Structures are given as C-alpha cells and as structure tokens.
Amino acid sequence: MSDHRKVALVTGITGQDGSYLAELLLAKGYEVHGIKRRSSSFNTGRIDHLYHDRHVPGASFRLHHGDLTDATNLIRIMGQVQPTEIYNLGAQSHVAVSFETPEYTANSDALGTLRMLEAIRILGMGKTARFYQASTSELYGKVQAVPQDETTPFYPRSPYAAAKLYGYWIVVNYREAYGIHASNGILFNHESPRRGETFVTRKITRAVAAISLGQQDCLYLGNLDARRDWGHARDFVDGMWRILQQEQGDDYVLATGETYTVRHFCELAFAEVGITIDWRGEGVSETGTGKEARKVVVRVDPAYFRPTEVDLLIGNAAKAKRVLDWSHTVKLPELASEMVAADIAELRTTADSSHRICQRRQA
Ligand code: NDP
Ligand code: GDR
Numbered sequence: 001m002s003d004h005r006k007v008a009l010v011t012g013i014t015g016q017d018g019s020y021l022a023e024l025l026l027a028k029g030y031e032v033h034g035i036k037r038r039s040s041s042f043n044t045g046r047i048d049h050l051y052h053d054r055h056v057p058g059a060s061f062r063l064h065h066g067d068l069t070d071a072t073n074l075i076r077i078m079g080q081v082q083p084t085e086i087y088n089l090g091a092q093s094h095v096a097v098s099f100e101t102p103e104y105t106a107n108s109d110a111l112g113t114l115r116m117l118e119a120i121r122i123l124g125m126g127k128t129a130r131f132y133q134a135s136t137s138e139l140y141g142k143v144q145a146v147p148q149d150e151t152t153p154f155y156p157r158s159p160y161a162a163a164k165l166y167g168y169w170i171v172v173n174y175r176e177a178y179g180i181h182a183s184n185g186i187l188f189n190h191e192s193p194r195r196g197e198t199f200v201t202r203k204i205t206r207a208v209a210a211i212s213l214g215q216q217d218c219l220y221l222g223n224l225d226a227r228r229d230w231g232h233a234r235d236f237v238d239g240m241w242r243i244l245q246q247e248q249g250d251d252y253v254l255a256t257g258e259t260y261t262v263r264h265f266c267e268l269a270f271a272e273v274g275i276t277i278d279w280r281g282e283g284v285s286e287t288g289t290g291k292e293a294r295k296v297v298v299r300v301d302p303a304y305f306r307p308t309e310v311d312l313l314i315g316n317a318a319k320a321k322r323v324l325d326w327s328h329t330v331k332l333p334e335l336a337s338e339m340v341a342a343d344i345a346e347l348r349t350t351a352d353s354s355h356r357i358c359q360r361r362q363a
Contacts, residue, residue, distance in 0.1 A: 006030040009081050011068060011116070012089030016194045017134070019046035021087060021237040026050060026061060028241075033081045035066040035074075035090065046194050068112025075119045082125070085244050087132045088116050091164075094198065095138060096306055098160035105159050110166035117174045117182065126180045130244045133171045135184040136164050137229065137255070137313045149253050149316040150186065157308040172251070181249045185240050188255035188315040191335060192233040193342030200262055201230065201339065204269050209343035211297055212273035218296060222304025224263040227312045231256045232330035232338075242324040255315020256328045266298060268333055272340040 008025045012018045013034025025032050036044060044051070050061050064081075066073045068090045078086075091109045092098060098105040113133060120129055140148045141157035156162045168184050175182040195202035200221070210216035231254075239254040263279065270277050275297065320326040330338075 005084055007081060007083045008032050008085045008087065009078065009083035010034045010087045010089060011066075011112075012091060012134070013063070014043050014046060015089060015093070016046065016192060016196060016233050017190075017237055017240075018087075018089050019050075019194055020192070020234050021089065021240060022047055022050055022061065024237050024241060030085075031060045031062075033062045033064060033077075033083065035077060036063050037067055038065050068108045068115060071115045071118070074115050075122060078116075078119045078125070078129075079123050083129055085130050085132070086116065086120070087134075087240060087244075088113060089134045091134060092160070094196070095158045095160045095310075096304070098158050098163070099307055102159035106163045106166075109160065109163035110170075113167035114170050117170060117180065120180060121174070121178055126178055129181075130249070131171070131174075131180060131182040132240055132244050133167055133182065133184045134240075135168045135171075135186045135251075136161070137186060137188040137253075137315060138310060139165055139168060139186065140313060141308075141310050143310075143312055146312065147255075147257065147314040147316040150251055150319055157310050158306065161310075168251075175249045181244075183243045183246070183249040184251040185236075185243055186251060186253045186315075187236055187239075188229040188231065188253070188313060190231045190233040190236040191339065193339050194233065195339070201265055201269075201336075202343075204262075204266055205336065205339040205343045206347075208269045208273055208275075208340050209347045212275070212344065213347055215347065219298045220301040220304070221262065221266075221298060222301065222306070223309055224266070224300065225261055225311075226309060227259045227261050227314070229255045229257070229259045229314045230265070230332055230335065231328045232335050235328045235330055239320060239324065239326045242320075242326050246323065250323075252320045252324065253315050253317050254320055254326065254328075255317045256331070257315060257317060258332065259312065259314035260332060265332070265336060268336040269340050270297065272337055273344075 008030045010018050013022055014036050022032050064077045066077050092105040138161040139154040141161050142155040144153045156165050171182045171184050174180045191201040207219035236254055243252055267277050
C-alpha cells in the first residue's frame with residue numbers, strides 16, 4: 001500500500017475499547033474519526049477528554065453521527081474520511097441483552113459488519129483501507145477444545161455470538177473474494193474502569209465500592225461458576241492496532257491464557273475493601289469481626305441466568321505472540337484492584353451516589 005497517511009475510522013468509539021483505541025491512535029499521530037450514535041443524553045463520557053473544538057488548528061479527533069444499521073450513512077462517512085485503517089468496534093455487545101433483542105443484534109453486529117465491508121468495496125477503497133473486525137471468544141460458545149485458538153471450531157451459544165459468527169466469516173470472505181486487507185481479532189474478555197456497568201466485572205466492582213461505602217447492602221448475580229479469560233482493555237486495543245500493521249489480513253486470538261470463575265473475581269474484588277467472602281451455606285456471607293459478624297453481600301438471582309451459557313473460556317494467544325509480538329501485561333488481581341479503586345473514587349465524587357440497589361424493605 002502506497003498511502004502513508006494515518007487516518008483511522010472507529011465505529012463504537014464511545015464504548016470501552018473505542019475510547020482506549022482512540023487514545024492509542026492519537027498518541028501514535030493518527031487523525032482519528034469516530035462514529036457515534038445520536039442519543040437523547042450525552043454518550044461521550046469515555047472520550048470527552050480527547051475532544052477539542054474542531055475550530056482549533058491541528059485538532060485530529062472528529063466525531064460523526066452514524067449507525068451500523070444505516071448503510072448510506074456509513075458510505076457517506078467513509079467516503080468523506082477516506083480512512084487508511086477502519087476499526088469496526090460498534091456492536092450491541094451484551095450477550096444477555098441479545099436474547100431480548102436478537103433481531104436488532106443481528107442487524108447491528110452481523111449486517112453492520114457487512115455494511116462496512118460493502119462500503120469499502122463500493123467506494124473502491126479495497127487497496128487503501130485496512131479493516132479490523134471485533135470478533136469474540138463468544139464464538140467458541142459450547143467449547144470444542146481447551147484452550148481455544150484460531151483453529152478451534154466455533155459453536156455460538158447466543159444471538160450475539162451467532163451474529164458475530166456471521167461477522168467473522170463475512171470478513172474472511174471479503175478478504176478472500178476481493179483481496180481486502182481485513183482481519184478478525186478474536187478477543188477474549190477484557191475489562192477496565194471504563195467497562196460498561198452491566199458486564200459482570202464492573203457490576204461487581206461498582207457494588208464492592210457501594211457496599212464498602214455503606215451505600216448498598218447486597219449484590220445480585222447470576223452464574224457464579226462461569227469461567228472467563230479476563231484481561232485489561234488497554235492491552236487489547238494495542239493488539240488491535242498491531243493486527244492492522246501486518247502486511248496481510250489474518251485472524252488472531254488475543255487472550256491472557258488464564259481462566260477464573262465469576263466467583264473468584266468476586267473474591268478478588270471484595271478483598272480489595274477487606275471483605276472476605278465465605279461461600280458456605282445459603283447465600284454468601286461476609287466474615288466480619290466483632291459485632292457485625294456475618295452479612296450476606298452476594299446473592300444469586302436466577303433472573304441473571306442465560307438460556308444458554310458459555311461455561312469455560314481460556315485462550316491461547318501463541319500466534320499473536322509469535323506474529324504480532326503481543327502479550328498481555330495486566331493480570332487479574334491488578335485489574336480488579338484498579339477497577340475497585342476507580343469505582344470507589346467515582347462514588348466518592350458523585351454527589352448523587354446514595355442509591356440503594358438492595359435495601360431491606362419494611363412493610
Ligand atoms: P461497548 O458495549 O463498551 O461499546 C459498544 C460500542 O458500539 C458503543 O460505542 C456503542 O454506542 C456502539 N454501538 C452499539 N450499537 C451500535 C450501532 N447500531 N451503530 C453504531 N454503533 C453502535 O463494547 P466494548 O468496547 O467492550 O467492545 C467493543 C467491540 O468488541 C464490540 O463489538 C464487542 O462486541 C467486541 N468484543 C468485546 C470484548 C470485551 O471483552 N470487551 C471481547 C470481544 C469482543 P453507544 O455508546 O451509543 O451505546
Ligand atoms: P460476556 O460478559 O457474556 O462474557 O461477554 P459478561 O460480563 O456479561 O458475563 C460474563 C459471565 O458472567 C456471568 N454472570 C453475569 N453476567 C452479567 N452481565 N451480569 C450478572 O449479574 C452475572 N452473573 C454472572 C455471565 O453469565 C457470564 O458467564 C463479554 C462482552 O464484552 C461481549 O461483547 C464479548 O464478546 C465477550 O465478553 C468476550
């Protein structure tokens with residue numbers, strides 16, 4: 001490719017990964033364009049610190065209104081921006097929600113990917129733009145081998161995973177059919193203080209913060225035995241960038257190679273505020289000292305169980321290590337610690353933070 005400009009277009013820029021990726025690309029001297037959805041309230045909290053008035057000379061960060069369900073909009077933005085690298089991070093990314101909104105999830109996650117690739121083809125950008133697709137370890141679903149790598153068969157277990165399966169294969173097909181530099185990053189779970197509040201790690205760390213500050217009594221969770229390979233989002237966006245710096249498009253697993261249960265993450269997070277969880281008996285108890293004795297801090301609510309669950313994910317990122325020289329730098333205890341500290345700091349500075357999620361109600 002002879003195009004030496006560094007212009008990135010990022011869908012899902014307002015999300016966890018989009019925000020870290022934008023920071024990384026700006027630090028590397030890219031002009032960064034992001035697609036954000038129109039919202040009735042502000043949805044740019046994760047990227048506000050990157051935004052400069054567009055009238056400021058040299059400003060290299062731009063936002064465009066758009067949506068992955070709107071092909072004409074995507075074609076227009078892509079035609080205007082003429083990106084050299086496209087990161088398709090936008091998605092209805094919540095697995096449990098995808099059971100509630102399967103058609104919308106397919107539209108944004110599966111057809112949205114197709115629309116991005118078609119825009120590249122229609123605009124004749126196949127030789128100038130490289131494409132990254134946010135594929136996922138959820139593709140392995142009912143796992144067929146342990147650990148999972150690029151050769152492990154897929155077995156999706158949710159409408160989200162089935163939509164992402166289409167996204168994965170349409171990327172492979174456009175690479176093979178049209179010679180587009182298109183790659184899949186098969187990323188295992190990655191978290192951070194910017195993680196959406198309804199994903200399990202953040203839900204836990206927010207609750208730990210609230211419970212430790214006396215603003216919440218109890219945390220309700222679903223399946224405590226699910227195992228995930230959790231890393232830090234900052235490490236993973238670095239892997240995304242490395243994937244697009246390769247001469248050829250290809251598919252890569254990014255993972256830490258370690259797996260832990262949701263239960264274990266709870267223990268790590270509560271330990272940060274000095275609460276030891278004792279899982280014996282009904283519910284879950286805090287082992288307190290003196291008068292406070294035993295208090296239930298975590299309960300299981302079957303409402304959070306999924307119709308079909310992914311029980312065990314653990315990735316093998318050997319190919320990424322070999323080809324991209326990528327590996328994770330943050331281990332789970334450090335991640336949990338950072339997330340709990342950030343949530344405590346946030347709660348302390350939020351005036352309106354006294355909302356009790358699990359109150360004992362008197363009749
Ligand atoms: P988030 O849920 O934090 O962010 C998703 C982003 O997509 C948000 O910016 C959201 O906008 C945007 N979005 C949602 N629907 C649309 C749509 N129809 N059109 C345009 N944009 C849309 O996800 P993450 O940052 O955690 O993940 C990024 C990507 O990586 C996703 O595709 C996810 O499926 C995938 N992935 C994530 C992993 C993880 O562990 N985090 C692991 C593997 C894959 P808004 O802010 O307005 O909601
Ligand atoms: P996941 O993440 O489904 O792996 O998808 P999530 O944090 O939602 O769930 C992880 C595991 O925790 C169990 N769990 C709960 N989950 C949530 N959200 N809320 C609960 O109360 C709860 N209790 C237990 C779940 O059942 C599951 O087993 C994430 C998303 O970022 C996807 O977009 C991405 O593709 C995958 O990671 C890799």
